[in-house]
Amino acid sequence: MTFRIGKTLSSLALGLALATTALTPVAWAAGASDTDQERAARWHEIATSIFGDRPIAQTDSLVKIDAPVRALDAALVPITLTMPNDGQIKAVSLIIDDNPAPYAAKFEFGPAADPAELKLRVRVNNYTDMHAVVETQDGKLYEAKQFVKASGGCSAPMGMSDEEAMKGMGDMRMKFAESQPGKPVEATLMVRHPNFSGMQMNQVTRDYTPARYIDKLTVSAGNQKVFTLTGDISIASNPVINFAFKPDGKPIQVAASDNQGGHWQHSFTPPSPTN
Amino acid sequence: MTAPAVQPRAFPGQRALSRRGVLFGGLCLCCLPTLGRAAEFFTTEEVGPGIFVRKGLIVDATADNADAIANIGFIVGKTGVLVTESGGSLADGQWLRAEIAKRTQKPITHVVLTHVHPDHVFGAGAFEQDKPVFIGHAKLTEALSARGEFYRKRLIDLLGEARTGPVVYPTMTVADTAEVDLGDRRLTFTAHGPAHTTSDLSMIDSGSGLLFPADLLFVNRIPSLDGSLKGWLTEAARLKAMGPSRAVPGHGPVTVDLAPALADLTGYLTALRDGTRAAIAKDVSIEKAVDTVARDQRDKWALFDTYNGRNVTVAYQELEWE
Numbered sequence: 001m002t003f004r005i006g007k008t009l010s011s012l013a014l015g016l017a018l019a020t021t022a023l024t025p026v027a028w029a030a031g032a033s034d035t036d037q038e039r040a041a042r043w044h045e046i047a048t049s050i051f052g053d054r055p056i057a058q059t060d061s062l063v064k065i066d067a068p069v070r071a072l073d074a075a076l077v078p079i080t081l082t083m084p085n086d087g088q089i090k091a092v093s094l095i096i097d098d099n100p101a102p103y104a105a106k107f108e109f110g111p112a113a114d115p116a117e118l119k120l121r122v123r124v125n126n127y128t129d130m131h132a133v134v135e136t137q138d139g140k141l142y143e144a145k146q147f148v149k150a151s152g153g154c155s156a157p158m159g160m161s162d163e164e165a166m167k168g169m170g171d172m173r174m175k176f177a178e179s180q181p182g183k184p185v186e187a188t189l190m191v192r193h194p195n196f197s198g199m200q201m202n203q204v205t206r207d208y209t210p211a212r213y214i215d216k217l218t219v220s221a222g223n224q225k226v227f228t229l230t231g232d233i234s235i236a237s238n239p240v241i242n243f244a245f246k247p248d249g250k251p252i253q254v255a256a257s258d259n260q261g262g263h264w265q266h267s268f269t270p271p272s273p274t275n
Numbered sequence: 276m277t278a279p280a281v282q283p284r285a286f287p288g289q290r291a292l293s294r295r296g297v298l299f300g301g302l303c304l305c306c307l308p309t310l311g312r313a314a315e316f317f318t319t320e321e322v323g324p325g326i327f328v329r330k331g332l333i334v335d336a337t338a339d340n341a342d343a344i345a346n347i348g349f350i351v352g353k354t355g356v357l358v359t360e361s362g363g364s365l366a367d368g369q370w371l372r373a374e375i376a377k378r379t380q381k382p383i384t385h386v387v388l389t390h391v392h393p394d395h396v397f398g399a400g401a402f403e404q405d406k407p408v409f410i411g412h413a414k415l416t417e418a419l420s421a422r423g424e425f426y427r428k429r430l431i432d433l434l435g436e437a438r439t440g441p442v443v444y445p446t447m448t449v450a451d452t453a454e455v456d457l458g459d460r461r462l463t464f465t466a467h468g469p470a471h472t473t474s475d476l477s478m479i480d481s482g483s484g485l486l487f488p489a490d491l492l493f494v495n496r497i498p499s500l501d502g503s504l505k506g507w508l509t510e511a512a513r514l515k516a517m518g519p520s521r522a523v524p525g526h527g528p529v530t531v532d533l534a535p536a537l538a539d540l541t542g543y544l545t546a547l548r549d550g551t552r553a554a555i556a557k558d559v560s561i562e563k564a565v566d567t568v569a570r571d572q573r574d575k576w577a578l579f580d581t582y583n584g585r586n587v588t589v590a591y592q593e594l595e596w597e
Contacts (some may be wrong), residue, residue: 068562072565073589157425158472201424
């Protein structure tokens with residue numbers, strides 16, 4: 001898979017946001033002036049590099065993106081992907097067109113998944129179109145789009161030292177919502193990991209902290225896969241993913257790895273369903 | 276001296292703008308290229324013996340206001356002048372330096388950098404020529420290393436390079452407490468744990484008993500959270516325990532009674548903490564929490580709609596790992 005489309009660090013110069021007492025993002029509308037045509041051309045280029053010449057049809061039913069129109073915090077933009085057609089969805093990709101590494105995440109679903117609703121938190125570096133592309137079981141592609149106003153999310157300093165940011169790296173928690181017998185269970189997976197973007201400056205050396213991010217994360221219910229996530233620098237630090245799975249009474253296994261060889265595994269026991 | 280400071284307000288509950296406030300916000304500053312001519316609209320007020328404070332605007336930084344949004348000022352001691360807050364830009368710092376020159380010929384010996392935020396540190400460049408001691412929290416150097424240039428670029432986009440100024444680093448750092456003697460008065464500094472930011476420094480003046488908590492105390496303007504919510508509540512209690520009765524908040528009126536102002540601040544922070552905790556416990560997602568948490572505080576704070584959602588976002592990340 002081509003996972004790094006047009007990754008240019010030229011956008012470093014546009015590293016701008018992080019709201020504080022003083023500054024509002026309005027004046028730093030990087031990418032704000034691009035025309036719809038320019039955006040469409042960029043998307044075409046990105047889509048071709050990821051999906052080749054496979055046709056992508058537009059959809060307003062198979063997948064929907066919910067994101068704040070204007071991000072409150074460019075380094076943590078909550079995204080909800082809604083895919084109501086259970087059984088039809090094989091995978092979903094999230095692409096943030098104007099991020100330095102646009103291909104933010106790909107979720108490939110297994111038999112234990114209920115992909116109806118998926119939430120994750122991303123970094124957004126520019127005013128940008130965001131695309132969700134689903135692949136259905138019959139191998140067809142469908143896209144949905146939303147425009148998001150944010151800037152500087154990838155380069156925003158974390159407000160703590162790298163050492164502090166890496167404390168407890170690989171720790172995980174899982175919260176389970178109350179469930180009913182025979183119904184999918186909603187779960188929240190939290191992973192401690194700085195997900196360094198490679199565009200954040202180290203506070204002591206004043207060099208850029210090398211990118212270190214979760215690149216693969218697999219969630220299984222017993223032996224059945226729920227999903228595999230392929231991730232990149234656009235996922236916010238301390239990743240949190242909300243998803244749903246079909247329980248079979250067995251523990252939930254999570255295996256995560258990062259691009260620098262880190263590997264972590266945890267097991268969680270879902271509560272018994274209540275009526 | 277009691278010349279009325281112009282106080283444009285943009286928050287619910289205090290809609291009534293003074294006529295000057297309207298002119299100020301609506302007409303005058305818009306056409307002024309620098310703070311130079313805006314100076315006639317700003318004024319410093321003597322809030323204690325030899326202590327002068329300029330009230331910051333309760334708005335966000337714009338090209339027109341030169342980021343003059345924090346309460347800044349100076350203390351004239353026997354041996355020299357200590358700048359309590361430098362200003363939000365080189366232009367703002369230059370204005371303050373000119374104000375000092377109107378009041379005293381004593382040398383400017385100390386400039387306090389109260390924390391990393393741009394509205395409090397970018398005035399420092401105006402004082403480099405005086406070769407003062409720049410006083411900051413022990414964590415300020417690393418915080419400025421990480422963010423200084425990032426903030427500077429953003430300010431340049433807003434104000435232009437000439438009015439923005441350099442990132443100035445502390446030359447005297449405080450890890451716990453420290454004292455500065457101005458001959459007839461002592462300033463006692465306290466380095467706080469992560470609270471508003473990770474580099475908050477407060478100061479008490481022995482001459483007046485006034486506390487300078489900087490942005491550990493917001494009044495009227497909604498507090499902005501960039502350090503630790505739980506830590507801020509701890510440090511607020513510590514400020515109270517330090518015992519002063521009056522304070523010069525980082526934003527808001529030039530002086531306030533400390534106890535009620537701290538009560539309002541902790542009221543907001545507690546609402547933020549409890550509301551965010553409740554949202555997390557009920558699996559309310561972060562994007563819903565930003566619209567629901569601490570809403571009952573909305574009428575009490577200027578710029579609530581601009582900052583509350585972001586505060587919830589920061590608080591959520593801190594509290595979800597409890």
